[in-house]
Amino acid sequence: MSTLLNTAVTTQEVEAWLSSEMTPGNTRWFEGPAEPAYALSLQPKLALTAPSVSDLTTILVTPAHKYQQMLGIGTSVEETTINNLLKMDPAARASFIQQLADKENGLGFNLFRITIGTSDFTAQPFYTYNDLPEGETDFELKHFSIQKDIDLSIVETVQALLKAVPDAKIFASPWSPPAWMKTNGDLKRGSLKEGAAYTEALAKYYRLAIQAYEEHGIPVCAMTLQNEPLLETDYPSCYMSPERQRELAIALKREFEEHGLTTELWIFDHNFADAMGYVTPILNDPEGYEAVDGIALHDYDGSPNVMSEIHAAYPDKPIYLTERSLWGTAGADRMAQYFRNYACSYNAWVTMLDSKISTHQWLGQPGPTMFVQDAAEPNRFWRTPEFNLLAQYSRFVKRGAYRIGSTCGSPDTVTNVAFRNPDGTIVMVVINQTNEEQPFRVLCEGKQFIASLPAGTVGTYRWQ
Incomplete structure (x- = not known):
């Protein structure tokens, strides 16, 4: 029975999109367009798996902790x-x-x-x-x-x-x-x-x-x-x-x-x-x-x-x-x-x-x-x-979504905020302000996924 449950967990997936900063706030953007490394770029899906031991930066997401509703x-x-x-x-x-x-x-x-x-x-x-x-x-x-x-x-x-x-x-x-x-x-x-x-x-x-x-x-x-x-x-x-x-x-x-x-x-x-x-x-x-x-x-x-x-x-x-x-x-x-x-x-x-x-x-x-x-x-x-x-x-993040609990992380690695949409999907925006790629994992309701954010990039992760 436990084997079947674990198999079901590993088949679940997390969608991911990335966008990068590029000379933020600079007046060069009045001169013409340029392409950042990532521009709402859809990534390969990530697996939601059973939890494991990890030394990675870890974000804990707790959907039961419900805060304000989004207008x-x-x-x-x-x-x-x-x-x-x-x-x-x-x-x-x-x-x-x-x-x-x-x-x-x-x-x-x-x-x-x-x-x-x-x-x-x-x-x-x-x-x-x-x-x-x-x-x-x-x-x-x-x-x-x-x-x-x-x-x-x-x-x-x-x-x-x-x-x-x-x-x-x-x-x-x-x-x-x-x-x-x-x-x-x-x-x-x-x-x-x-x-x-x-x-x-x-x-x-x-x-x-x-x-x-x-x-x-x-x-x-x-x-x-x-x-x-x-x-x-x-x-x-x-x-x-x-x-x-x-x-x-x-x-x-x-x-x-x-x-x-x-x-x-x-x-x-x-x-x-x-x-x-x-x-x-x-x-x-x-x-x-x-x-x-x-x-x-x-x-x-x-x-x-x-x-x-x-x-x-x-x-x-x-x-x-x-x-x-x-x-x-x-x-x-x-x-x-x-x-x-x-x-x-x-x-x-x-x-x-x-x-x-x-x-x-x-x-x-x-x-x-x-x-x-x-x-x-x-x-x-x-x-x-x-x-x-x-x-x-x-x-x-849809109207009617609630912000939900998540540990905030650190500007030295990644920071984040998480929401539950009215359709039940969880959306998490993760931010890497550093000059290096930052691997991290997310633990939520008995499951985890592992991801990596390139330097100067924001990722949005969505799962059921």
Whole structure:
């Protein structure tokens, strides 16, 4: 009997795909494509066998230890990317969208971030949906309109994405309230004017934005209340204290409920370093806690470990990584850290710049995006290695998957994160940041497999 069981075990197999880093984050990717050693390369299947004695680096996977549930992995649909897309002919545009959407040959993205009005990544003069001549106000929002989003093909592009990915989720983030609502009368810098009248006007403004998108067949599953509320800078931005954000969340939740909207509210939408200090005044207040559905975070300052701290403090409030772009195996490991610290999602920021690193109004020089467009020949665009490294997660980790237990490993050998998909398959992303090939074994529920990851490479392993 035991012989038969062992034979059955050895016939089970593990699928494996590899992608390599190549000059990660380097501006050379704006000059043209190049082929890394591995690019979502399917490997020979590995045998799942009975356990054996081994001196190899060993990762223990425990599916019984179930953590957060995944909402999705995706990118941003900001106006910079859309502006570059519009320079293409319809066939090239369709190919680009297919590469975002395709679950077999593309990225398989299912979560997209849109902006309410303009962000810093735009080719346009900054605008909101309620811009007025200086000195005028519009508390009834009679002049509200998303017509600019229609004219700039933002609405059309998001509609095309939803057609390509019918199960996609869309969430939205504002960079600034309309200027007439702000202390300095400008989309740059400043803060929301004091008083309930302005809080309620802004809540109504956001409610109208969500309704306008829904009228165009674009349901918005969630919105953040202010992109980077602790930043005032020379592009659309708005300082918003946690106390003020709590007031806005309560007013906006009331607006949504009165108009039958189920859009969730995610607070903060800024860096790890300031997260705990910002969310506690909101979530320790009973009304604030009730109004909030989740917590959004960026990774430009601080440690992902704060997400575990927030999860321990507020276990019923899901955490979302709403903005960061990452490069190379260090980036793939950082992404694993997000998920190991309770992030339910990941969204890259900016999907396609052109070979002139344009067009945007950010105040620095961006690193390479997952796609780069040839500025001289707009129908031509290429993938950077980040496309492959992102797809090592996004193609395989399905919505509704749970992160499961796994020992984390070490940057000196391999690190990892593991998930169980709704269909029961286990997916494990393993990262080798070293300059040497790293052999390792995985022990899971009475079985093992042995694999080896080349230097500077990420592997995704999937088994039943």
